[in-house]
Amino acid sequence: MGADDASGLDELVDDIPSRPFPIYDEISYETFLKDHLIPNRPLILSSKHTADWSSLHRWRLPSSPSSPSSPSSPSSPLYSSSTTIIAPTALSSSSKNNRATTTALPDFAALRPYSNHLVPTANTSRRLYSEFERTDLPLGEVLDLWEIEQGNELYIKDWHLLDELEKAGKGVEEVYKVPEIFRDDWLNPPYTPYPRYNVDSTVIGNRIDEDITFGAESDPSSSSTADFRFVYLGPRGTYTPLHRDVYGSYSWSANVVGRKLWWFFPPGESLDAVRDSRGETVFDVREVRGGKVGIRVLQNQGEIIFVPSGWWHQVINLDFCISINHNFFSSPALPHILPALETSQRRVEESISDVREMINQRLGHTPEAQREWVQEVQALLERDQGWNWAGFLRIVRDNLIFPKCDPELRPPHSLVVQWVKRVIELVKDRDEMMIVEIKELVQEIERLLV
Numbered sequence: 001m002g003a004d005d006a007s008g009l010d011e012l013v014d015d016i017p018s019r020p021f022p023i024y025d026e027i028s029y030e031t032f033l034k035d036h037l038i039p040n041r042p043l044i045l046s047s048k049h050t051a052d053w054s055s056l057h058r059w060r061l062p063s064s065p066s067s068p069s070s071p072s073s074p075s076s077p078l079y080s081s082s083t084t085i086i087a088p089t090a091l092s093s094s095s096k097n098n099r100a101t102t103t104a105l106p107d108f109a110a111l112r113p114y115s116n117h118l119v120p121t122a123n124t125s126r127r128l129y130s131e132f133e134r135t136d137l138p139l140g141e142v143l144d145l146w147e148i149e150q151g152n153e154l155y156i157k158d159w160h161l162l163d164e165l166e167k168a169g170k171g172v173e174e175v176y177k178v179p180e181i182f183r184d185d186w187l188n189p190p191y192t193p194y195p196r197y198n199v200d201s202t203v204i205g206n207r208i209d210e211d212i213t214f215g216a217e218s219d220p221s222s223s224s225t226a227d228f229r230f231v232y233l234g235p236r237g238t239y240t241p242l243h244r245d246v247y248g249s250y251s252w253s254a255n256v257v258g259r260k261l262w263w264f265f266p267p268g269e270s271l272d273a274v275r276d277s278r279g280e281t282v283f284d285v286r287e288v289r290g291g292k293v294g295i296r297v298l299q300n301q302g303e304i305i306f307v308p309s310g311w312w313h314q315v316i317n318l319d320f321c322i323s324i325n326h327n328f329f330s331s332p333a334l335p336h337i338l339p340a341l342e343t344s345q346r347r348v349e350e351s352i353s354d355v356r357e358m359i360n361q362r363l364g365h366t367p368e369a370q371r372e373w374v375q376e377v378q379a380l381l382e383r384d385q386g387w388n389w390a391g392f393l394r395i396v397r398d399n400l401i402f403p404k405c406d407p408e409l410r411p412p413h414s415l416v417v418q419w420v421k422r423v424i425e426l427v428k429d430r431d432e433m434m435i436v437e438i439k440e441l442v443q444e445i446e447r448l449l450v
């Protein structure tokens, strides 16, 4: 099923039950922690939370559907169902309630300054194993296609725009503002709206107007160079297949332009409804009962969805959508991260079980053989998954030393200590403790906890 099957979307949208997750105009960190992070439950932040984002104003066409500057006819399948477009939306009398929502057209001209960015572009009509075929293309080339109403199967995913802006010495304020409840983010660089300058190692995120070199390396609170802050852009019908987020992380996703339909499957609950005959989860939930499965949620323009750890989900763009999302985690996710890392490691171990035999043949069943095997697995885990036990422990250590936000936007210290201690207890029972770096990281973290 691909973007060309978007015709069934209206029907799917029409009978979505009312939204099952709490929708907040305002929420304190305390409520977020108690009602969502700890019980691992989703939420929706209303469009109030994005109302002052610059991208919201710059990336939406302010004009009406009849505007000559519209990149294409508003009724084009590229953009939306026949009824949508531009606030306030004019609806045909046959439209059902869920179609009656306000969406805007994307302003491609506002994205042209980023035309030379190489953006990962998925072809949603070409499946490749558990993903789509992807190519890195200059953004400008994809915009060119969309402007002439071609490429409606192309979905730009995981565009690191925010990282690119920072590397260019700019601030992310030209795009967005991370909602306060998501600032305790152990995975990404600390949120600062302004350029991150390399003045001295203690100054982060202050606006400084002199010409000073930019550099994340000297940022004491950035524990890795990884960046999990993305922009997604795609026409109506483009989609992300059924998956769980990387590392057992959380994610949040904000619709700057357009609406999305989400399917959610909570962890621990049976995914049987969306398994194929071999017992594997299906690629696209619409293969099953026309997609009338799981918890379906309509995300309106401007809203932000919080996806808890380990929740399976699929997402389809109901209009031309531009969204911004972060994968992230913080201390309440630690109980979920550990099993995710263990599962990844088991997969790596299975894939190189022949290497273990070779090591044992060479060294016998000795401690040296065991150490070599453990090191081999950790190296492959890092190459394959982007992190391993040492990488994970470095993140824990660095976030204990340099928290990413003010104390009122993080769990109480006593709870953090409790979650981290549990991690350390489990790591201490593992064979990876024979790696010197891991043992030292564990000792360092233990010293930080007292």
Ligand SMILES: O=C(O)CCC(=O)C(=O)O
Residues within 6 Å of the ligand: 232, 239, 240, 245, 251, 252, 253, 260, 307, 313, 315, 316, 323, 325
């Ligand atoms: O918007 C999409 O296509 C996918 C978003 C997603 O899966 C996420 O934010 O976790």
